[in-house]
Amino acid sequence: MITGAFDYHRPRSVDDAIALLSQHGDEGRVIAGGHSLVPMMKLRLAAPSHLIDLAALDELKGIAVADQAIVIGAMTTQHEIIADQALAARCPILRETAALIADPQVRYCGTLGGNVANGDPGNDMPAVMQCLGASYRLRGPNGERSVAARDFYEAAYFTARADDEILTAVEIPTPAAGHGAAYEKQKRKVGDYATAAAAVMLTLAGGTCETASVALTNVGETPLFVEAAGQALAGSGLDDAAVTAAVEAARAAAEPVSDLRGPADYRRHLAGVMVRRAVERARRRAAA
């Protein structure tokens, strides 16, 4: 399978990369790990005539964990996310999620920035970022701005990122010490995208759920932040009625289509099952 022809650029700075993007407009495309883009180019679903490789941009790499925020450079790979001990200590759901993405080879190449910028509803990190309340740093010819993950996704492959902007980093408010979080993903086999998946983060105080957030993967055109599900859990003792209300809210928010992974009704049902399991696991992980 051969892709369309293109000119290859390997800029030495983010500014040079942005200049190339601005110059080539619609015809230009950045490549990070290439493990979503190259398959799309082979299928000619993407045919950029200028490919701008971000590989040489060290300023886009690295994981910084602090008390207030965790900042992860866009070019940080899924493999690096799994390996980072400081990150796993403060925000273990990222290791858990990265380990459920694709297979080892793909994770050596695939980047966090590519995963969240891609806009494919099958990508796993976007819902997790919505659950964690993360925001994306975007840099373009007119400077920098930040967009919340919950506002970023517009439709399949359409995001708030402008064509001449580069996603430079993901910023996550450091989850509270003692929080519990879980990512539950139903897939047919290793390396498959989710039939349905759910991310849940919560905090407990004296057995009562203080805060909770819930987001879903691959049961709609975009990742889905389900505010009502978090509201159903917050303030409750995570008793069966509250969890069932959250499950119902997730099922109501899900808009899956029927595809090779199953009929729409099944996938909606599964979205609820994933939420129930993720709440259960997050609860066990949280300090009471």
Next chain:
Amino acid sequence: MAKTAVSMTVNGRAVEALAEPRTLLIHFLRDQLGITGPHVGCETSHCGACTVDIDGKSVKSCTLFAVQAQGAEVLTVEGMAGADGTLSVIQEGFMQEHGLQCGYCTPGMITRAYRLLQETPNPSEEQIRWGLSGNLCRCTGYQNIVKAVRYAAEKLQAQKEAAE
């Protein structure tokens, strides 16, 4: 589209050849350099038969343009045996434990197992299965591949202890 000179180190040897930017690394290795150990299985990033080691990472060479590997250190199954043809311990493991039948997946399996053992010298069965989960085999049912990697891990550990 104009061809550009692409250079890299493959199995310790500096190489350079002309390639279009869209030339995939697997085709660059096989067609331009005559390095045919890495196989084309699916060409859709799923099977792992094309796996090579690039700068310490296992990569599916059908999912990378050769230009992306400009300047990189690439290791293929051809680089595993000693200069005199002595098999590497992993290759020996595949032979001893019958870790292959048709052999099509084997170069990818061995190259991936090499990196896995660099990172996890004493892997459990579960770690081996997880570590090789990007490599498909249509023949063996995987059991003997897992045994082959365990064989190599044990022998490498023993060699290391003997050296200490």
